[in-house]
Structures are given as structure tokens and as C-alpha cells.
Amino acid sequence: MKVLVTGGAGFIGSHLVDRLMEDGHEVRVLDDLSAGSLENLKGWIDHERFEFMHGDLRRRDICEKAVKGVDAVFHLAANPEVRIGTQSPELLYETNVLITYNLLEAMRKEDVKALAFTSSSTVYGEAKTIPTPEDYGPLEPISVYGGAKLAAEALISGYAHTFDVKAVVFRLANIIGKRSNHGVIYDFINKLKKNPNRLEILGDGTQRKSYLHVSDTVEAMLYLFKEFLKEDKIYDAYNIGSEDWITVKEIAEIVSREMGLNPEFYFTGGVDGGRGWKGDVKVMLLNIEKAKAKGWKPKMNSYQAVEKTVRELLGKE
Numbered sequence: 001m002k003v004l005v006t007g008g009a010g011f012i013g014s015h016l017v018d019r020l021m022e023d024g025h026e027v028r029v030l031d032d033l034s035a036g037s038l039e040n041l042k043g044w045i046d047h048e049r050f051e052f053m054h055g056d057l058r059r060r061d062i063c064e065k066a067v068k069g070v071d072a073v074f075h076l077a078a079n080p081e082v083r084i085g086t087q088s089p090e091l092l093y094e095t096n097v098l099i100t101y102n103l104l105e106a107m108r109k110e111d112v113k114a115l116a117f118t119s120s121s122t123v124y125g126e127a128k129t130i131p132t133p134e135d136y137g138p139l140e141p142i143s144v145y146g147g148a149k150l151a152a153e154a155l156i157s158g159y160a161h162t163f164d165v166k167a168v169v170f171r172l173a174n175i176i177g178k179r180s181n182h183g184v185i186y187d188f189i190n191k192l193k194k195n196p197n198r199l200e201i202l203g204d205g206t207q208r209k210s211y212l213h214v215s216d217t218v219e220a221m222l223y224l225f226k227e228f229l230k231e232d233k234i235y236d237a238y239n240i241g242s243e244d245w246i247t248v249k250e251i252a253e254i255v256s257r258e259m260g261l262n263p264e265f266y267f268t269g270g271v272d273g274g275r276g277w278k279g280d281v282k283v284m285l286l287n288i289e290k291a292k293a294k295g296w297k298p299k300m301n302s303y304q305a306v307e308k309t310v311r312e313l314l315g316k317e
């Protein structure tokens, strides 16, 4: 299969590229390198089945060039920062909604008929049902980021049904692992490198979410995409996460321990009842029964994934 991976130089994207290349596919990456890096793809740059395109999906001509001749698109390009919603809603709209529209238009023109999209647990907002299944509703995101992901999902569903594109949406929990360059673990490590005696924790530390290692994530995406292609359905959505959760305070304890430190924890208190920032969902756990019924399940739980990620980011493994 010839595959386009948007955002393929980024954290999750580059791990997906690794697997696609190892499985013998032809892979084209489109990435603007705003957050991703060629370093993440260094094993593949000169490979005959690999092609890198440097470009911004906000440009329609670039999207059209990128989708030319591919059988399927994995759309991972996005700005993943929930916390910038208050300062930069337009950026989140452009880098999640507009680029998805551009990509769908390009796929329509070039007659590309299969799409996988990385959406987010944040589309559920403050769900009343925990763990939250895919058919939970009404969906009421509480961040601009979550709203943008939901808007992108909706566009994809509309295009899928109108133009016969087989499209599957993956609603991801908090994905962590090697090459991640944002998020709570990355932040804590950097804060402790600057000041080993004191760790600032945004919010009240009780934010409790499900974390999944990137290796489990990529495996789920590839497996479920393959299963989805075999089915008659034109559009589907899957939650991908682990079956337990962990608090931010517990993450702080793991990071401190792995760094051999015993810092004083300083809780900022945050906003709106202990959130790290406006729009931060305090409690998130996805129901993954649908993916499990297809034959996928995570190898690591949240605690194991956090521990492994800390070690990976510290260069210990």
C-alpha cells in the first residue's frame, strides 16, 4: 500500500511511519516541521520506499501534491496543545479544522478513498459516563482544541458519506512515549532539570486521566484500520486508550523517583476547581470495549506507560 502520513515527522506520526516502513509499505510524509523533526525519521530518509515532503497543509496546492497517487492517508498533522485554546483559538482552528478540510478536498480531487484520523478524548468534554464509550452524547467539548477535533471528525464523516471515502476516526487518550516533546511528563522533566528542589504542578494535581504508550497506540491504529477496511462501513470511530488512569500528582512522583530526586511539590491551584488551564478535562477514561472486541488490547497500563516514558525521555531506555 502507498500511504501518506501527515504530521509524520511528529511524535505519534514518526512511530507510525516506523511501523509502516517495517511492514513494507511505501510511505510519503508531509510535515511542516513546526513541531516534528527529521531526526525522528532518520532511519528512513534515504530509503527507496520513503519520501519526505516539507510543507504546510494550510496550502491547498501542497495538499493536492501530497495525496497524489496514494491509496490511503493517515492524518496526524495537528497542533496538539489543549492549553493554547484561550490565547490562540484561530491557530487551533487552522491546524485542526482547516487543514482537515484542505486534505479532504485534495483527496476528493485526487480520488483517494481511505482515511484514518487521529482525534482526541477531548471531544467528549466532561463526560457523565466513565469509562466513556464512542456512542456517548451529546458531545460537548470544553476546550477549543476538543471542539476543533470534533469539527474535523464531523467534516470527515460528511465527506466519507458524500464522496464514498472509507474513513475511520481514532479518539486517543493521552499518548506518551519516546520523541514526545510536549505534555505533562516532558514538562515535569524539564522543570526538574532547571530546579531539582521544587516542582510546580499546574492545577491541584488530582487531574486523573488514562495514558497510553505510543507503541500500543500505533499498533491499535494499524490493526483497527486494517479491520475497518475489511468491513462494509463507510465511517467508524474507535476509542484508543488504556483501561486505567493515573493522577498528575502520581506522575510527578514517578518522574521525581526516576530522576533520583525528592522535590517539594508546589500546586498552583489552577483554574475552575483545580484544572491545569481553562478547558483541561479533569477526569478522562475511555471505554475501549469496541476496539477489544475487534482483537486489540493495550500491553501497558497507565502506570507502566508513564514509567517507561519517563525512562525513555531520560535516555535510560
Ligand SMILES: O=c1ccn([C@@H]2O[C@H](COP(=O)(O)OP(=O)(O)O[C@H]3O[C@H](CO)[C@H](O)[C@H](O)[C@H]3O)[C@@H](O)[C@H]2O)c(=O)[nH]1
Binding pocket: 079, 080, 081, 082, 083, 119, 120, 121, 122, 172, 173, 174, 175, 182, 183, 184, 185, 187, 188, 200, 201, 202, 203, 205, 207, 209, 248, 275, 276, 277, 280, 281, 282, 284
Ligand atoms: O506542567 C504541567 C503540565 C500538565 N499538567 C497536567 O497534566 C495533565 C495532562 O496534560 P498534558 O498537557 O500532558 O495533556 P492534555 O490532557 O492537555 O492533552 C493530551 O491528551 C489529549 C487527549 O486526551 C489530546 O490528544 C492532547 O493533544 C494531548 O496533549 C493535565 O491535566 C494538566 O493540567 C500539570 O499539572 N502540570
